[in-house]
Amino acid sequence: MRHAETVRAFGATRGRHGVSGQARALAVAGMGLGLLGALAALQPAAVLPLLVGSVIIVTFVLEPVASLPLLFVWLLGQNSLAAILESHGQQEAATWVRRSDELMVIVLTALCFAKQVGQNGRINVFGLGAPVLAIIAVAGLAAARVGHASWFVSALDVLLLLKGCLIYLVVSSILADWKEPSESPVRWLLGAGLVAALVASIEAIDPPGFRDFVGLPTAVYLRAGWSSLQGPFVHPGIFGWVMGVCAVAAIALGLQGNRRVWYLFPVFIAGILASGRRKPILGVFAATVVLLWMSARGAIRWKRLAVAAVATAAVMALFWPLLSDLMVTALKSYGGTTNPLEQARDAMYLASVSLAMDHLPLGVGPGLLGGYASRLYYSPLYDQLGLSTVWGLSRSNPSFLNDAFWPHVIGEFGLAGLAAYAWLLVRTSRRAFRAVRGVTRKHRLLGMVAVGVLIQALAESVASSSFEGSLQAFVVFGLLAAAASTQPPTNPLSEGPTLPSPADAEEAKHTST
Secondary structure (H helix, E strand, O other), rough: HHHHHHHHHHHHHHHHHHHHHHHHHHHHHHHHHHHHHHHHHHHHHHHHHHHHHHHHHHHHHHOHHHHHHHHHHHHHHHHHHHHHHHHHHHHHHHHHHHHHHHHHHHHHHHHHHHHHHHHOOOOEEEEEEEHHHHHHHHHHHHHHHHHOOOHHHHHHHHHHHOOHHHHHHHHHHOOOOOOOOOOOHHHHHHHHHHHHHHHHHOOOOOHHHHHHHHHHOOOOEEOOOOOOOOOOOHHHHHHHHHHHHHHHHHHHHOOOOOHHHHHHHHHHHHHHHHOOOHHHHHHHHHHHHHHHHOOHHHHHHHHHHHHHHHHHHHHHOOOHHHHHHHHHHHHHHOOOOOHHOOHHHHHHHHHHHHHHHHOOOOOOOOOOOOHHHHHOOHHHHHHHHOHOOOOOOOOOOOOOOOOHHHHHHHHHHHHHHHHHHHHHHHHHHHHHHHOOOOOOHHHHHHHHHHHHHHHHHHHHHHHOOOOHHHHHHHHHHHHHHHHHHHOOOOOOOOOOOOOHHHHHHHHHHHHHH
């Protein structure tokens, strides 16, 4: 009897906490919608992103998980929509669309924290508290010691650097009660990739004409005589990255027993090649090797690696003119010059390392080098270092200032900041690596996709801001959070291949047929 009363009391208390958490989330959402409405009244150009933000907030309150695909779709089309608005003379509306993503992430973070406080009486940061505090501490010390950026620019720079962390917290909080993992995130990715590939196939008929008709940027990027495709996006690099993410997801799904997905894999590889980008090619190759190595042991592992090697050789032979041109142009651009200031990316790496060495173990402080904040509010440091004379780094053309991720971290936060950010990546990815060895098929699938996309992002980050772009950060850190959300049990057979349960084997059988 006493045990039953205790259970009933616990259930009643939990119910009160749940109602309280929902009430607080509703209150915060109501205030947020009120502020958004007032802002829309003051800034008519902001109506569209504020309307989308309001829909996402209401969806979060009613059905939190459903808000994630809505945010994903908005981030997919955000920059393209802004470019189309600009082509129609709506400059102010385009600016609001471009800057809406950070506001949405901040509001969702506040709603998640309010819900946590109402339900549990405290905020859960899912193990990221220490590395985040380390990054903020390093930023503060560097700013106090060297930095000359204003407090607003410094805060904006740190916020953008930690955008992926906020997304990880939001997704983890939403999926905290996700008792059974789902393949939905993977299928959303593949669906988005197929739509992008379809648009690119239409674009291939007349790339400049298609872009001009839609309102997207019409710049032509030639690789081996081929005009690089960008699909529904504003740059071929984004299209290539999306195709690479989908290729990694297809590999993971195929390794977990879905044979039909292998028919989609050539579509995504063709999309990568059509984009004419080197980074997704290298990223998918590295992710494939790691996933094949982790997916099995012994003879099965080597058989899969041999098949992958044969397939890679076939692709290289078939597309050798394009691939050889990509390699030759890369060597000429980055290895065939005696003046490092001829290439913006080289100049940024050299400057960041030099600044980190001059201010050991810290850098020059936030808001001064390599981040979007230093581009938006042009940093005087670029003039002092002579970087403003480099093509792509000047005030009039700052398009390559945040073209690579690591100069931002190394130059502004030094070796201490580099170690702190590496710590953050380890903390966000450790459960995903464990999930790869999970007992159930869905755990393994989410773990493999998250690990593969992270490896691809690391390859991309050498020459792109892959951890700071909103779409990239949402996909990378969102998948890591999804893989970690259910805390999957690991396979006790640590020295043998990962074995599925009978139920998973039966599920895989039905999936593949």
